[in-house]
Amino acid sequence: MPKLGMTPIRRQELIEATIETIAELGYQKTTLTHISKRAGLSSGIISHYFGSKQELIEASVRYLIGELKRDLLKSLGEREVSAEERLMLIVEANFSSTQIASANTKNWLTFWSQSMHDPMLKRLQRVNSKRLANNLLFSFKELLPIEQAKKAALTTAAMIDGFWLRFALSHELSMNHQQAIGFCKGYIKQIIESQEVHEIL
Template sequence: MTGRRKFRREGEERRRQDLIEATLDCVAADGIEGATLRAIARRAGVTAGLIRHYFPGKEDLLQAAYATIVERMTAQALASLDATGRAPAARLAAFVAANLAAPIVDARVFSLWAGFIGRAHADPALSAVHRDGYIGFRDRLEQLIAETFAAAGQSADAGQLRRHAIAVNAVIDGLWIEGCMAGDLFETGELAAIGTASVGRVLGIDIQGADA
């Protein structure tokens, strides 16, 4: 195994995060089954006993690692909303586009996500992490969609917003998987352009040409 991490010895939370990152490295390199406590300890440059000081067992560490991936992807997409003065449609377009470009579209990120998803059906804790991440992401989409409809003078009830968010999430997921697995088949920005155009058609509002 290569790429041993330097374990930083300051702060409980920093040390905990180092172990999570070492776990992600192991899962990316050798899959879920290859991410043993021994392998994680070797990657982090610590003893397995020290890992147990922060996590009761491997399953707890895997759950924290998966939650980190889910939260990191959402945070990276939300960073696209930081620009002030944008119209709601432009904010929604930026959010969709961010999910369909680097660093979210990334082969390693997909490999990690797929590894955890493959285990989630048999692991209630991982399934709960996935569910919470999905609901949080969909709730954010609902909010952006509601703001876009309101700015366009169109109304949508709670049920319609929910269905729109589910459909938009499906568009993003499908294109994201394609981009992660075969990114060389697409031109720079192509997936983002397809995604924003498709979301506009789903909603019946042109978000692709929205003013920034």
Template sequence: MPKVGMKAIRQAQLISATLTVIDRVGLAEASLSAIAKQAGVSTGIVSHYFGDKNGLLDACMRQILLDLYLAVERQRRAADNTPEAQIRAIIDGNFDLTQVAAPLLKTWLVFWTNSLHQENLQRLQRINDRRLWSNITAQFARVLPHEQARAAGGSIAALIDGLWLRMTLAQKPMTDGLEQARSLCYQNLALWLATAR
């Protein structure tokens, strides 16, 4: 009889192991056996909980997206309820220290790349993109006309994604560029808000 709560523990353990293995050897070399070895379990346990490598990658991305959502929500709850403060909180959540651990960064790149070819990951990517854009756009819509709010939301969402990509590919640790990334986003935000006055 399995222990109560063991499924959640095992799944979290295997997701963490997957991030570590992808960081170390890349997706192509991240076999179920390498992941199982990293987690200290049998390959059968991985298959039992996730089916195959695609199922495990899907679960990893769901966890990463949940963690990102929670980071953004934590920032938004702490911010004032003005459009500027809420958009700054969304920016801060996307560049939160919880989002820049090395294994996580490479998995994001794997996710983006594989979402071009795997329908389940493509769907998750669309949800993530849509959430970011719509949350920013909703705040801009409080002070800008509809079409301008949509353009402003798209601008900041693209800037966040572009900065993430550049920092992930950089040779130095991503934490070195966090303040600059936030600052660039804040500057873009200020330019859009200036058109509302």
């Protein structure tokens, strides 16, 4: 029987081992044996805490999604921020050191690819995409008419995903994550400034 309080620790160790193993070997080649060996635990422990490889993979995706949320909440802190500042922080959170870490980018790419074939991963991918769009819309609604806000939120979300993907797939490109952040922030500023000019006129 596991010691009291060890369950969260063991689960986290297995999730981290899964992320590291998938980053090294790829989704198809990753086995429970590989994961348990990296974690320094027996294969039976995985069944005890997660039931199957699939459940462990899903838990790993939820962990990465949670990391993205934690990055944003950490940047927001408890201070009051304007709608425009909040939009900029959302962009930064999606390109934080956590999100562009090599192992994490490889896992995100893997999960996105697998979501086309796995219903649960597809659901998680949709939840994550919807959360980004809704977070952006919440702030844009304070700055723009509702229809423009919806369009701006969807466009910004697409830019974030697109630039992140471009950065993740090729480090040979001249673009780096700071440039990607700059492009996304530039679009947001342009939309806001256009609305301000329209209101003045």
